[in-house]
Amino acid sequence: MASGEEGISELSIADDDWGSAAPKLQRNLGILDADQIELAKGLLNEGQSHLFAHWPGPGVDDEKKTSFFNQVLRLNAHYPGGLTAYIRNARHLLVDSRSGKNPYEGFIPSVPSGENLRFGDDNFIMLEEVGVKEARKAAFVLVAGGLGERLGYKGIKVALSSDTITGASFLQHYIECILALQEASLELSNGGTIAIPLVIMTSDDTHMPTLNLLKSNSYFGMRPGQVRLLKQEKVACLDDNEARIALEPFDRYKIQTKPHGHGDVHALLYNSGLLKIWCDAGLRWVLFFQDTNGLLFKVIPASLGVSATKGYHVNSLAVPRKAKEAIGGITKLTHIDGRAMVINVEYNQLDPLLRATGHADGDANCETGYSPFPGNINQLILEIGPYMEELSKTHGAIAEFVNPKYKDSTKTAFKSATRLECMMQDYPKTLAPEARVGFTVVDSWFAYAPVKNNPEDAAKVPKGNPYHSATSGEMAIYRANSLILRKAGVQVGGPETAVFNGQEVDVWPRVAWKPKWAVTFSDVKKKVKQGCSISQRSTLVINGKNIYLEGLSLDGTLLINSNNEAEVKAIGSVQNKGWVLKPIDYKDSSFPEESRIRGFVIEKIEQLKMNYNEPGEFSLQ
Ligand code: UTP
Numbered sequence: 001m002a003s004g005e006e007g008i009s010e011l012s013i014a015d016d017d018w019g020s021a022a023p024k025l026q027r028n029l030g031i032l033d034a035d036q037i038e039l040a041k042g043l044l045n046e047g048q049s050h051l052f053a054h055w056p057g058p059g060v061d062d063e064k065k066t067s068f069f070n071q072v073l074r075l076n077a078h079y080p081g082g083l084t085a086y087i088r089n090a091r092h093l094l095v096d097s098r099s100g101k102n103p104y105e106g107f108i109p110s111v112p113s114g115e116n117l118r119f120g121d122d123n124f125i126m127l128e129e130v131g132v133k134e135a136r137k138a139a140f141v142l143v144a145g146g147l148g149e150r151l152g153y154k155g156i157k158v159a160l161s162s163d164t165i166t167g168a169s170f171l172q173h174y175i176e177c178i179l180a181l182q183e184a185s186l187e188l189s190n191g192g193t194i195a196i197p198l199v200i201m202t203s204d205d206t207h208m209p210t211l212n213l214l215k216s217n218s219y220f221g222m223r224p225g226q227v228r229l230l231k232q233e234k235v236a237c238l239d240d241n242e243a244r245i246a247l248e249p250f251d252r253y254k255i256q257t258k259p260h261g262h263g264d265v266h267a268l269l270y271n272s273g274l275l276k277i278w279c280d281a282g283l284r285w286v287l288f289f290q291d292t293n294g295l296l297f298k299v300i301p302a303s304l305g306v307s308a309t310k311g312y313h314v315n316s317l318a319v320p321r322k323a324k325e326a327i328g329g330i331t332k333l334t335h336i337d338g339r340a341m342v343i344n345v346e347y348n349q350l351d352p353l354l355r356a357t358g359h360a361d362g363d364a365n366c367e368t369g370y371s372p373f374p375g376n377i378n379q380l381i382l383e384i385g386p387y388m389e390e391l392s393k394t395h396g397a398i399a400e401f402v403n404p405k406y407k408d409s410t411k412t413a414f415k416s417a418t419r420l421e422c423m424m425q426d427y428p429k430t431l432a433p434e435a436r437v438g439f440t441v442v443d444s445w446f447a448y449a450p451v452k453n454n455p456e457d458a459a460k461v462p463k464g465n466p467y468h469s470a471t472s473g474e475m476a477i478y479r480a481n482s483l484i485l486r487k488a489g490v491q492v493g494g495p496e497t498a499v500f501n502g503q504e505v506d507v508w509p510r511v512a513w514k515p516k517w518a519v520t521f522s523d524v525k526k527k528v529k530q531g532c533s534i535s536q537r538s539t540l541v542i543n544g545k546n547i548y549l550e551g552l553s554l555d556g557t558l559l560i561n562s563n564n565e566a567e568v569k570a571i572g573s574v575q576n577k578g579w580v581l582k583p584i585d586y587k588d589s590s591f592p593e594e595s596r597i598r599g600f601v602i603e604k605i606e607q608l609k610m611n612y613n614e615p616g617e618f619s620l621q
Contacts, residue, residue, distance in 0.1 A: 024055040028065060031058050036069040039076060039083075046087040048245055054252050064253035071255055078233040080267065080397045086235065090243035090420055093402040098241055098411045103401075104333060104345070104353050111372045112332035112342040114318070114439035115306045117299070119446050120487045120521050127305030128520040129188075134308045135301070136185040136194045137284040139384075140178055141269065142171075143262040143424060144210060144291045145203030145232045151470075152454040154593060156209045158200075160451065160470065161594065162294035163477045164602050165541055165579070166512045170292050171213060173515070174198075175220040175227075177297035180515035184523075195226045197283075199274065201265045207231045230272055232264040237417035238402075246417035256417050262378075263422030267396030275388050286387060288380040288424060292451035294477045296379060298484075299440075299447040301520050304381060306440045313386040314428050314437040316344070319444040321375030323365045324351065325465065328425070329373030330439045342437040344376040344425045374441045377448045378425050390431060398422040399429045445483065449476030455586045455597055459502030467503050470597040475505045482508040484521065488528040490549065493536035500599030501586050509534050510579070513542035516564075539579045539602075544568060544612065552620075557607035565615035572621040577606035 025040055032040065043051060055065065076082040096103075117124055148157045158171040168176070175198065182196045202210050211229060214220070219227055234257035237246040246256040265288065269275050278286070285304060289296055299317065307315040318330050328344040331353075345353060350373065351363035366372045404418035428437050442448075444466070451473040453461070458469035466472060482492045495506035511534065518524040528549045534540060535555040544562030550569045552558075556576035562568045580603045586596050595601045612618050 022049070025052050027057045028055060031062050031065060032069065035073065039069060039072050042076075042082070042084050043072070043245075046084055047242055048087070050244060051247065051255075061253065064251075068253040068255075074233060075236050075255065075257070079235065080395050083236070086420065087243045087245070089400060090238055090402065091241075093400065093420065094238070094241045094243060094404070097402050097404060102352075102356070104349065106337070107333040107335050107353070108357050109345070109350075109353055109359075109373075110332045110334065112330060112437070112439065114330070114374065114441060115310065116441045117302055117306070119298075119443065119484070124302050125520075125522055127302040127309065128522060129301075129305070130308050131301035131304035131306075132181065132184045132520060133188050134185075134285060134304050135181040135196065136189055137282065138181075138304065139197040139199065139274075139278050139283055139286050140174075141199045141201065141265060141286055141288045142174060142291065143201045143265050143288060145201050145206055145259065145262070145264070146291065147203075147205055147259065148291075148452075150452050150454060150457065151597070153597060156206045156213070157291045157451065158206075158210060159213050160292065162292075163474050163510075163512050164595075164598065164600075165510050165539055166514070166543070169213070170294065171210070172217065172220045173294060174289070174297070175222050177300070177515040177519065179221055180519040181297075181301065183516070184519050195223060197274075197278065198222065198227045199269065200227065200229050201262070201268060202229050202231050203259055204231070204234065205259075228272075228274065230265075230268040230274075232260065232268060234258055235260040235419050237419045239417050240414065241412065258417075258419045259421075260419070261421040262424040263398035263400075263426060265424055266391060266394075266398055266427055270388075270391040270396040275384065275391065279384050279388055284384055286382045286384055288378075288382070290378060290450065292473065293377075293379070293448060294451075294473055295445075295447050295449050295480055297515065297519070298480060299442045303379075303440045303442070306438075307381045307383065310438055311383075311436055312381070312438040313383045313435050314342075314431070315381040316425065316437075316439045317377050317379040317381075317447065318374035318439045318441045319377055319448050320368075320370040320441060321373060322369075322465075323363045323371045325371075325375060327375040327377070329363070329371060330376050331373050338433070340433040341428055341431060342439070343428050344378075344423075345373075374439055376425060380425065380427070382427070386435065390427075394430055398424075399426045445476070446480045449473045449480075455501035455503070455599060461503075467505075469501070469503060471500045471503050471599050472505060474598060475507060477512065478508045478510050479506060481511040481513065482534075484524055485511060485528065485532075485534065487521070488524045489530050489532070490528055491533040493534065493538075496536055498581065498583070500581075500583055501597075503599070507536075507581065509536055510539040510581075512540075514544070516545045517542045517547060537578055537580075539607070557604075559607060559609040560612075560620065561610070562612035562618075563615075566612035567617045568610075568612050569617075569619040571619050574608050574620075576608060579604050579607065 079086045162173045237256035239246040248254040328346045329350045331345045334340045355362040400420045400422045405415040407413040452468045458467040486492045494508040498507045531551040532549045538554045539557040541559045546567040552570040553573040556578035558574045581600045
């Protein structure tokens with residue numbers, strides 16, 4: 001132990017300041033190496049002597065002591081500025097939180113400018129085309145490190161099926177969408193090859209299951225090298241307003257940790273060197289998205305088109321927001337000192353901010369029936385050049401916050417340990433006022449249906465507000481697909497109302513297609529001819545690139561599978577008993593959890609299944 005002696009003398013000097021821990025540590029110096037001693041000193045200097053107060057002399061629990069320092073080393077390495085910076089930042093934020101400091105003091109809110117999209121109109125189609133061209137210069141980043149506590153599903157969220165009729169998991173669906181975009185973009189360019197990169201941010205809670213899901217499914221058709229997993233680390237929990245680090249109640253050699261939030265994605269991307277690699281390879285866009293939104297890719301091409309045509313450095317996807325709805329509002333904030341930014345203001349902060357700045361009604365709807373501040377859905381498109389430039393200044397550090405649950409109004413003690421958190425969408429907070437920060441508003445029906453809430457909580461959602469459950473997420477996909485086919489000229493029946501897991505939902509025909517069939521609305525229009533109809537009780541799965549609906553009349557269940565060399569025309573009438581949604585009870589453990597959280601199973605009574613695996617032209621009559 002090269003610097004052991006030095007460690008002993010330095011630890012001895014400030015014995016008094018370091019309280020009772022110093023002698024306990026000193027007795028253990030023989031088992032610590034130089035790095036560990038440095039870390040110990042850093043912790044003691046930051047008022048963390050309690051971490052060692054229970055340490056017995058050497059020879060007792062030595063392995064646990066080493067593993068404690070291994071954890072400290074990791075926590076130190078994964079936070080910009082190390083644990084010292086973390087503890088100091090926490091102290092500041094805890095003081096602000098305790099005093100109820102308004103984070104937007106001095107800022108005046110106003111409605112920023114952005115683009116409103118209407119699905120399927122000429123502008124939308126034009127933007128989709130631009131977006132598909134740009135996709136060859138894009139990289140996708142899926143943040144999938146969240147615990148999903150609200151959903152309470154035992155597996156990882158990306159392994160859940162986005163819909164029951166195809167059974168494709170969210171991850172499979174996302175990858176197939178990216179591959180379809182890749183192919184469409186290649187077709188529009190002058191040849192060459194493209195492999196759109198996909199990064200998945202995982203955490204200790206999700207990393208191995210995500211990797212296993214990919215490996216056991218051959219990366220769902222992506223090249224393994226095209227997908228990169230970056231694991232975020234958790235941060236230390238804090239016991240009190242002095243930011244004293246919390247130990248696990250049942251293991252006093254282990255620091256309690258919790259997720260730091262999806263804001264970690266920026267530092268991980270920067271530190272991995274990937275941004276530089278992408279920049280050098282001529283990529284222009286990074287698209288961030290979340291783990292359970294089965295609709296998102298319906299709006300990706302057009303939104304990317306908005307970024308490209310408007311030259312947005314930051315483009316946040318948003319949906320119309322009802323006043324006081326529990327999603328953040330995208331807001332322009334201008335400070336009296338001249339600073340300005342366009343950021344997400346959390347819904348519970350928007351109302352007081354508006355009231356404090358002369359808007360007597362606070363967070364209220366305007367003449368459109370919606371809040372003038374669009375609702376942030378946390379899907380971001382960043383232009384790589386300016387993004388890299390900014391991160392080279394900040395190293396990816398994102399404004400943090402702390403949200404302790406205090407025991408009482410004195411705000412001196414917490415109900416449970418807290419920690420610092422950061423959010424991906426807070427990235428624009430540090431940008432200069434001249435940065436081009438905009439947003440794209442899209443209707444929820446084709447853009448946003450996340451699966452976040454468990455059935456019991458979803459059933460308690462006030463009427464008119466979205467459930468954001470596995471049930472509503474799946475029904476939203478059928479609704480969107482039905483409405484898109486309607487817009488393309490198909491007569492689509494429905495919807496009918498049903499109640500699953502206590503949630504009243506509209507049930508449209510169960511229609512789903514693989515992304516290779518259509519990745520834009522133009523694709524859908526090209527593949528659907530007039531004179532088609534689909535009844536409300538029908539189920540249709542289109543799994544093949546060259547399948548054309550030409551006068552199909554469907555009343556029942558039809559599944560069409562074809563390979564790329566087959567061209568299939570779906571003509572004529574298909575009628576059978578079809579598939580029926582049968583309600584089940586959430587608590588009925590005889591059903592798999594995947595079904596229980598939806599509140600239904602599909603009874604497959606009768607179907608027509610057509611497979612075309614040979615090259616050639618076929619017609620389904
Ligand atoms: P959510 O708001 O859905 O949070 O995260 P969550 O942690 O997954 O679920 P709850 O709050 O425990 O119920 C939005 C997105 O950010 C990711 C999630 O995986 C999801 O895609 N996320 C969240 C991370 O990647 N890391 C985090 O630390 C938190």
